[in-house]
Amino acid sequence: MTRVMDALPARKTLPRLDESLLTHLPPFSRLERRQIRTILDQATSRRYEVGVAVFSEGHPAERFYMLLDGYVRVVRITPTGEQVTALHIPAGQLLGIAKAIGRTTYPATAITATDSIALSWPTRLWDTFVSEYEGFATETYNTLGHRVGEMNTRIVELATQQVEQRVANALLRLINQTGRKVEGGIEIDFPITRQDLSELTATTLHTVSRLLSGWEKQGLVESRRKRIKVCDPHALVVLSQS
Amino acid sequence: MTRVMDALPARKTLPRLDESLLTHLPPFSRLERRQIRTILDQATSRRYEVGVAVFSEGHPAERFYMLLDGYVRVVRITPTGEQVTALHIPAGQLLGIAKAIGRTTYPATAITATDSIALSWPTRLWDTFVSEYEGFATETYNTLGHRVGEMNTRIVELATQQVEQRVANALLRLINQTGRKVEGGIEIDFPITRQDLSELTATTLHTVSRLLSGWEKQGLVESRRKRIKVCDPHALVVLSQS
DNA sequence: CTGCGATTTTGCTCTGGCGCAAACTCCTGA
């Protein structure tokens, strides 16, 4: 939508990627410099602006990705056009790893929540990565396990908690995963609208707005447009459990 | 609770398990007779009566299982004691495969929905299975992928659908996965209470009861105690989508 | 065959939170 000018020439392979990009990331941390070099040489680097789909639900899983910078929302879109956010993925994690669970198409759509940078590889390299690179498979499945755990938690939350608790939980999770310490609290590190939060908690933007207004009056949070700062996490924890 | 007499001596290793038990099951179908023999010789076979926990959430994942006969419900229990059913697993599938996703404890509790029989192996054999037995890893991850897909679907349903649609969907899924064709319709192949259905759809047994009563009047379903027969699946599909 | 506990049905009330509508406010791009 915005800044179409930039969107067009977005794809580009940088001249030479530095090894340090990957050496600290779990899936690659046990590899030798030489192996990382090979991996990087096979990678495509690309910048995605905010709001762009990295890949889309149902499409053939042609590539898998490592998010180097930014945040990505993984969403599913219902037949009636509603969006449901399944996960938030921070920089440093793999995404689009359909191949790892025996799928040939992406099970969900990945949309950037900020301008982002990701490496990607053709899916045909997946098996090589798994077999050649020590720790890659293990770390990948750990990530997967973590996500399964999160999905499970979401199900339980949706099934048993009130809206207020779900929103409180969502905020807590967001500041845990992607929070940045700032003057007077912890702020969510990327722009997030009431609408986004409502898609994350299965409610409406109106209800989210009401809740945030209420909490702001009580000094639990502060918010401006697309920005939310949590000032009293503990109070939210209490709310989320009652 | 019931029939404690039977519960006590339940564990037993049968003298010699027949290879045909496993040869048709996907995770093992590509193996040679000799390999299957080895696998069976390492297995413990056990019968579980209905309502018994095969393993419990949070406990160390000491064994993994292959359900040979029966049905198992995978549930999570909230701090307040409510149960939420995450999945139903039919005979022929692996369960308790925490190790596959890098976990050392079970993420949920597995409860038998009928009397059941399962083989199990100590988790330390997992890596051997994955590396030695062709197709085992692939099939396992396919299963996992399938379950992730189901979980995703549940999230979307919980987030966007009305209770009536969720219950209709749940019934349809149950008859698809575990339905048995009978006179005048398809019956769910194991005893299931209104309570069970409500835990599967995040509602109350009262609401489920009302819905079933209504549907029964319209001839869509027939039900007795712990038994539900779907007479007009197509009508349910329509309901589940509107 | 009987009694009892488990399961199911049904009525009534109450409310969380959605839907609708409208006003407001803050950025952004020109």
Add this chain to the structure above:
DNA sequence: TCAGGAGTTTGCGCCAGAGCAAAATCGCAG
């Protein structure tokens, strides 16, 4: 600097479905 649109707030009415209560059934154990 200003206009317009995206994002946010707030009020109001309503209703799906939960909670509570009680009665009605069913089917198994003894």
